[in-house]
Amino acid sequence: FFHVKNRKLFILQLHSICIRSNTATESRQTAPHRTAHTFYSYQPPHSIMCTRGHFGNSSEIGVFAKLTNTYCLVGKGGSQNFYNVFKSELDGKIPVVQTSIQDVRIIGRLCCGNKRGLLVPDTTTDQELLHLRNSLPDSVKIQRIEEKLSALGNCIVSNDHVALVHPDIDKATEEIVADVFDVEVFRQTIAGQS
Secondary structure, three states: OEEEEOOEEEEEOOOEEEEEEOOOOOOOOOEOOEOOOOOOOOOOOOOOEEEEOOEOOEOOHHHHEEEOOOOEEEEOOOOHHHHHHHHHHHOOOOOEEEEOEOOEOOHHHHOEEEOOEEEEEOOOOHHHHHHHHHHOOOOOEEEEEOOOOOOHHHHEEEOOOEEEEOOOOOHHHHHHHHHHHOOEEEEOOEOOEO
């Protein structure tokens, strides 16, 4: 998952979150015995930061967390260290919410969202939905949807501008995605897989 903002490239990998600058600067370095050569090196304007996180024995953090520009959801029941990784990096910037969906911790697979909204499956309990509404900013629309492909995080991918949905998703769900996320929606396969 790539997201470019303020000249930084945010790379969310399966086992780590890396924030790296996408700007390269030119520097002229000279060796003590050679003065005519120019070397080009990568020198980011800010230090490179990489934080590793594990949820239990799994390094696939995208399964247990959902991160957008306005909120972060983290699965309940993991180690406090997993939660603290997100809390230490995001505290004061966006809310980090410990939650479950369908009484399970794999929230990254079960929900999808962007800065404007969050979609959860219809099997989300009333208590979980109320917890999300009380924890997330008021600007985030939260909607429970009835969809036969209930692992929404596996079937819908969205940023703040566009969404790609599984070709077999219901037309009603496609319209809800467009409305809640305020994006253009495309039915799409990725690498020939649906």
